Amino acid sequence: MTGNLPAGRPLRRRVLVAIVGVAAAAVVLFAIPLAVVLQRLYRDETIVSLERDATRISAAVPDSIAQHPKPVPLVTRMSRRLSVGVYTLQGRRVTGRGPGNSPVAGRAGDGHVHEAVEHGLLTVSAPVPSDESIVAVIRVATPYDDVTARAERSWLLMAGLAVLVIGLAAVVARRQAVRLAAPLERLTTDAQALGDGDFSIRARTVGVREADAASRALEATARRLGDVLDRERAFSAHVSHQLRTPLTGLLLGLEAGLEEDDQRAVIRTALERGEHLQEIIEDLVRLSRGSAGDRGVLDVTALLDEVRARTDVDVRVPDRLPEVRASLTAVRQILHVLLDNAVTHGRPPVTVSVIDLGNGLAIDVTDTGPGIPDGTDVFRAPADGHGIGLALARSLAEAEGGRLIIRRSSPPTFSVLLPAGGYGSRD
Known part of the structure; x- marks a missing residue:
């Protein structure tokens, strides 16, 4: 049986999209704050470096540099891309490189270091102290693009790692989608086979x-x-x-x-x-x-009284019997088949005996007929249909958890074996 697939996305795609979506969202939520933090970190590192250079330069210039301008002395290990200039307390350049007027330099007259982005440059100003007052300001600046470029390189690296993580998540998601969808697909195939009449379906363990x-x-x-x-x-x-x-x-x-x-x-x-x-x-x-509505404690005595009332048989029942749980309908039909078989193929008298086996009971049906030839399987229904009732009787006995056997071939004795479910007494 085949049919059209129902509308909707398949489970494999749903699992794949869900896992990849969660991974991408987690990466984005983690990467955006990290990118902002990295940019601020690089900016702070650059400012610290500029403050250090400005402080070192302010310590190296003479106190009279504002009145007698001279080239600004550069300290060792200082980048050539830095712009260094000497400014008055009003923010006017005296010597060195930089704009003619610098508000950042003017704020350093309070004796503190200041930083700001000025004319596209990340700028730091530091005061030049003398014995009595602040005599000048050192302004050190570097292109802000350098800070941005450093952050962008980190962002590119993070983006590459994010793509790698999402790619790995996609691979894992694909494997997990296959693992989750395959059992359902096999169940669909098995259900279709069941609908086509194949009852040989067996469970498959997949670990889910x-x-x-x-x-x-x-x-x-x-x-x-x-x-x-x-x-x-x-x-x-x-x-x-x-x-x-x-x-x-x-x-x-x-x-x-x-x-x-x-x-x-x-x-x-x-x-x-x-x-x-x-x-x-x-x-x-x-x-x-x-x-199985009548399956319960089997009243053997009442059943055999019914048999005695309808057929001319000798019934023998002991006073005490183990409690047996079975279908009254099934056992009655089994006895009907055995008695019909004894009357049709055997000779009277026919005897029905109940035997206490301890862990169950046996109901024997015996007649005085010629017996069963050796090698004959009376429980296999022949092609002509004669004897088919014995095959049914055996299947009914097995369905009740018991057995139907030939206890003796001559005189022919069929025995219905039923397991006990407790011990009871005959009323």
């Missing part, structure tokens, strides 16, 4: 608890459906055989009654046989549907 549970449930469903179908087929094959004998007896009784003067007795006998036939039909229908 929910998928394994669904697979086991599907296997159990397939087994139950197969059992139901087998019972229906068995019922169709066995019903004619099971009904042939009582129906024949009913018809023969009616034919014989045509010659009798006492029609009332004939009608009463026919009604009894008809009721028995109706009971057999109801039992077979109930068993074909797998009904």
Whole structure:
């Protein structure tokens, strides 16, 4: 059975998109603050370096540099890209490089170091102290693009790492999507096979608890459906055989009654046989549907009293029996098959004996017929349909957790073995 796939995205794509989306969101949420922090860190590092250079230069210039300008002395290990200039306390350049007027330099007259971005340069100004006051200001600046370029290189590296992380997440997500979707796809295939009538489906363990549970449930469903179908087929094959004998007896009784003067007795006998036939039909229908509604403690005594009332058999039951749980319908049909087999193929007297086995009980059906030839499998239904009831009886016994065996070949003795479920006493 095949059909169109339902609308919606497949599970593999959903899992892949979900995992990759979560990974990408986590990377973005982590990378944006980190990028901002890195930019501020590089800016702060540059400012610290400029402050250090400005302080070193201010210590190296003479106190009179504002009145007698001279080239600004450069300290060692200082970058050539730095712009160094000497400014008055009003922010006017005296010597060195830099703009003619610098507000940042003017603020350093308070005796503190100041920083700002000025004319595209990251600028730091430091005061030049003398013995009594501040006499000049050192202004050191570097292109702000250098700081930005350093941050951008870090951002590119972070972007590369982010792509790598998302790529790895995509690989893991793809593997996980396959791992999660494959069991469901196999379950879909198995369900389609089940719909096509294949009841041989077996559970597949994949390590995903929910998928394994669904697979086991599907296997159990397939087994139950197969059992139901087998019972229906068995019922169709066995019903004619099971009904042939009582129906024949009913018809023969009616034919014989045509010659009798006492029609009332004939009608009463026919009604009894008809009721028995109706009971057999109801039992077979109930068993074909797998009904276990009457499964409970089996009243063996009452069942055998029923057998004694309807058939001419010798019934032997001990005073104390183990408690057995089984379907009354199933056991009654098993005994019906065995008694019908004894009457049809054996010779009277027919004896039904109940034996206490300790861990269960046995119901033996014995007649005085010629016995069962060696090598004959009486439980295999032959092609002509004769003896098909024994195969049904054995399957019914096994369905109740018991067995149907041949205890002796001569005199022929069939034994129904039923396991005990506790110990009870005969009323």
